[in-house]
Amino acid sequence: MNARTTDRVAxxxxxxxxxxxxxxxxxxxxxxxxxxxxxxTPHFLSNPPSTIAGGGVGPELWNSFYLLFLTMLITIPxxxxxxxYMAEFAPANKVTEGIRLATETLASLPSIIVGLFGLLLFVQxxxxxxxxxAGAFALTVFNLPIIExxxxxxxxxxxxxxxxxxxxxxxxxxxxIRTVILPAALPGLVTGFILTAGRIFGEAAxxxxxxxxxxxxxxxxxxxxxxGSSPLALNRPAETLAVHIWxxxxxxxxxxxxxxxDGAAALLILCVLIFNVSARFLGRWLYRRITATR
Amino acid sequence: MTGRxxxxxxxxxxxxADQFTRGVFLGCAALLVVTIIGILVxxxxxxxxxxxxxxxxxxxxxxxxxxxxxxxxxxIGAATFIVGSxxxxxxxILVSAPLSIAAALFLTEIGPKWAQNVLQxxxxxxxxxxxxxxxxAGLRILVPLIRNHLGGLGFSILAGCIVLAIMALPTITTVxxxxxxxxxxxxxxxxxxxxxxxxxxIQRVLLPAALPGLLTAIILGMARAIGxxxxxxxxxxxxxxxxxxxxxxxxxxxxxxxxxxxxTVGGTKWNNSLWSMAMLLLLxxxxxxxxxxxxxxxxxx
Numbered sequence: 001m002n003a004r005t006t007d008r009v010a011x012x013x014x015x016x017x018x019x020x021x022x023x024x025x026x027x028x029x030x031x032x033x034x035x036x037x038x039x040x041t042p043h044f045l046s047n048p049p050s051t052i053a054g055g056g057v058g059p060e061l062w063n064s065f066y067l068l069f070l071t072m073l074i075t076i077p078x079x080x081x082x083x084x085y086m087a088e089f090a091p092a093n094k095v096t097e098g099i100r101l102a103t104e105t106l107a108s109l110p111s112i113i114v115g116l117f118g119l120l121l122f123v124q125x126x127x128x129x130x131x132x133x134a135g136a137f138a139l140t141v142f143n144l145p146i147i148e149x150x151x152x153x154x155x156x157x158x159x160x161x162x163x164x165x166x167x168x169x170x171x172x173x174x175x176x177i178r179t180v181i182l183p184a185a186l187p188g189l190v191t192g193f194i195l196t197a198g199r200i201f202g203e204a205a206x207x208x209x210x211x212x213x214x215x216x217x218x219x220x221x222x223x224x225x226x227x228g229s230s231p232l233a234l235n236r237p238a239e240t241l242a243v244h245i246w247x248x249x250x251x252x253x254x255x256x257x258x259x260x261x262d263g264a265a266a267l268l269i270l271c272v273l274i275f276n277v278s279a280r281f282l283g284r285w286l287y288r289r290i291t292a293t294r
Numbered sequence: 295m296t297g298r299x300x301x302x303x304x305x306x307x308x309x310x311a312d313q314f315t316r317g318v319f320l321g322c323a324a325l326l327v328v329t330i331i332g333i334l335v336x337x338x339x340x341x342x343x344x345x346x347x348x349x350x351x352x353x354x355x356x357x358x359x360x361x362x363x364x365x366x367x368x369x370i371g372a373a374t375f376i377v378g379s380x381x382x383x384x385x386x387i388l389v390s391a392p393l394s395i396a397a398a399l400f401l402t403e404i405g406p407k408w409a410q411n412v413l414q415x416x417x418x419x420x421x422x423x424x425x426x427x428x429x430x431a432g433l434r435i436l437v438p439l440i441r442n443h444l445g446g447l448g449f450s451i452l453a454g455c456i457v458l459a460i461m462a463l464p465t466i467t468t469v470x471x472x473x474x475x476x477x478x479x480x481x482x483x484x485x486x487x488x489x490x491x492x493x494x495x496i497q498r499v500l501l502p503a504a505l506p507g508l509l510t511a512i513i514l515g516m517a518r519a520i521g522x523x524x525x526x527x528x529x530x531x532x533x534x535x536x537x538x539x540x541x542x543x544x545x546x547x548x549x550x551x552x553x554x555x556x557x558t559v560g561g562t563k564w565n566n567s568l569w570s571m572a573m574l575l576l577l578x579x580x581x582x583x584x585x586x587x588x589x590x591x592x593x594x595x
Contacts, residue, residue, distance in 0.1 A: 003490075003491045003493075003494055004491060006491070006493055006494075007491035007492055007493035007494070010493040010496075010497075011404055011492070011493065013396065014396045014399055014400050014404050015400070015404070015405075017393050017396040017397060017400070018396065018397050018400040018405065018409070018413050021393070021397055021413065021416060021417070021420075021463070022412055022413060022416045024460070025416045025419060025420055026416075028431060029419075031431075031435065032427065032431060035434075077322075078322045078325060079322070080322075081318060081319040081321070081322030081323070082319065082322040082323040082325065082326060084319050085316070085319035085320050085322060085323045086323060089316050089319060089320070090323070098327060099323050099324070099326060099327055101583075101587070102326045102327040102329075102330045102331075103326050104583055104586075104587075105330050105579070105580065105583050106326060106329060106330045106333075108514070108517045108521075108579055108582070108583055109333070109521070109576070109579055110520070110521025110522070110523065110548065110575055110579065111521070111523070112521065112523040112524075112548055112551060112552060112572075112575075113333070113337065113521070113572055113575060113576055113579075114333075116337065116551070116555070116569075116572050117332070117333045117336055117337060119555075120336050120337070120340065121332070121336060124560070141329055141333075144325070144326060144329065145326060148323075148326065169302055170302040170303075170304060171302055172304065172308050172309065172311070172312035173312055173316070174308075174311055174312040174315040174316070175302075175308065175312070195418075195422070198422045199421075199422060199424075201424070202422070202423070202424020202425070202426065202427065203424065204424065204425065204426045204524055205425070205523045205524050205552070208524075208552070208556075209555065209556070213556075242424050242426045242427075243426075245426045245427070245430055246426050246429070246524050246528070249429075249430065249433065249528055250527075250528075250553075258434075261430055262434075265426075265427050265430050265431070268424055268426075268427055269423065269427060272419075272422045272423060272424065273419070275422070276415075276418065276419060276422055280415075
């Protein structure tokens with residue numbers, strides 16, 4: 001085989017593999033959505049799970065969003081702060097190397113280990129029990145390095161001319177960051193945050209041992225932060241959609257657990273798709289608004 | 295051209311604010327260090343209890359395949375789990391590494407723009423799919439497929455390998471694409487200038503030049519595969535044996551931790567041995583990260 005034939009064969013193989021990956025994704029998503037979308041009735045979306053057939057995933061859906069909201073609330077200030085430090089202030093010394101090593105290690109940890117750490121620290125040592133707050137903090141540990149990396153990348157991609165110009169005008173670093181660099185990095189930040197939110201929404205391994213595998217029935221009239229049946233309560237166990245799918249499968253007690261899991265999986269995928277698409281669109285829209293591109 | 299122009303005077307208040315915020319951000323970054331150290335300390339303190347307090351020998355733990363923790367005396371041998379984790383990770387990487395690198399080559403060299411705009415979002419979507427969904431799909435689609443066409447129960451190490459391969463693929467592809475894009479264009483152009491075909495350029499110039507980055511990508515994929523708990527636990531059969539064939543059931547470190555942790559009482563030998571397995575996973579993750587750093591330090595491009 002001469003070189004030209006090898007080139008053609010190799011190109012063909014690479015095309016086939018790439019097309020295969022796209023086809024795999026499409027059929028995978030299509031199968032799960034087609035199989036599960038039919039179960040997404042209002043009844044399914046609002047009712048709690050039951051021990052007999054016909055339960056829903058209402059509280060689990062709420063818990064997924066609530067935990068996501070709480071986690072982002074804690075993580076974004078901390079992660080953005082860390083990212084700003086690493087991108088703007090950190091000198092090239094051993095301490096910075098240490099922080100980078102710590103961030104990479106934290107980012108590569110298996111999420112089950114983060115969940116176990118959360119079990120030891122938040123559930124047992126802090127005596128929070130299986131609770132929303134324990135789950136939110138466990139997810140924060142998992143999420144912090146990701147947000148730090150997103151922030152650092154977004155800030156580093158701001159053209160250095162902006163930074164140099166503002167410093168040349170006599171601003172302090174913090175002034176420059178606050179008024180020039182952060183707004184310029186905003187589209188990248190928003191895209192990164194929404195994509196991360198999509199990942200957190202589907203996280204289960206870190207939550208099984210922290211937010212728990214059950215959820216109390218929610219009384220929507222109650223908005224206290226401490227009562228066990230209030231949807232906003234921080235100290236109640238809060239099973240999320242992803243954990244519910246796992247639990248349905250591992251227990252297999254409910255007679256229609258396959259259908260419920262199908263519906264829940266389709267719901268999860270739908271939410272992740274919405275997160276992904278809106279991250280792209282929002283990022284692009286923000287970029288156009290801020291840079292006045294047509 | 296009148297408009298209010300804020301003064302940029304370097305007042306002492308501004309200077310103090312600058313130093314203060316710098317300190318705050320340093321604190322945020324330090325939090326990351328504190329967290330990882332905390333995790334190492336906590337998990338190790340529980341994991342070492344098996345050897346220190348319950349007097350299980352490390353040799354037995356690592357190399358014995360007898361796992362009967364509820365017997366008396368309890369038999370703690372984690373060899374089947376360790377081997378299971380290694381086998382399923384190796385199998386996943388063997389399948390997904392070539393496919394991922396092919397996809398990365400497509401995204402950087404071979405694909406036309408319109409096709410890249412299809413594959414790139416597809417890969418990003420793959421990353422975003424939750425692992426429980428992969429596990430559930432594996433259970434619904436893959437396990438019956440294996441059972442009907444290849445024999446066995448369907449719950450098998452093969453199912454674990456395939457699910458993990460699909461999960462590792464987008465990670466490896468993304469990092470490999472980044473490292474291929476970082477190569478200077480001059481390499482490629484010089485090769486074409488000498489008359490090489492595109493594949494010759496890829497095979498003899500680009501891939502070797504990007505090798506550290508590609509190895510990093512593969513190791514990151516390994517880290518993802520070996521740490522995956524739920525998806526593997528749903529399809530692998532969870533039997534503490536050495537699988538004799540691809541369709542045999544098996545068990546991994548992550549799957550036994552997921553299964554048993556809820557059923558054990560803290561402080562018992564059973565519970566402590568699960569923590570030892572968690573500590574082992576942590577050590578493996580650390581080894582992989584250090585390996586990546588060593589490889590990256592040798593990068594030329």
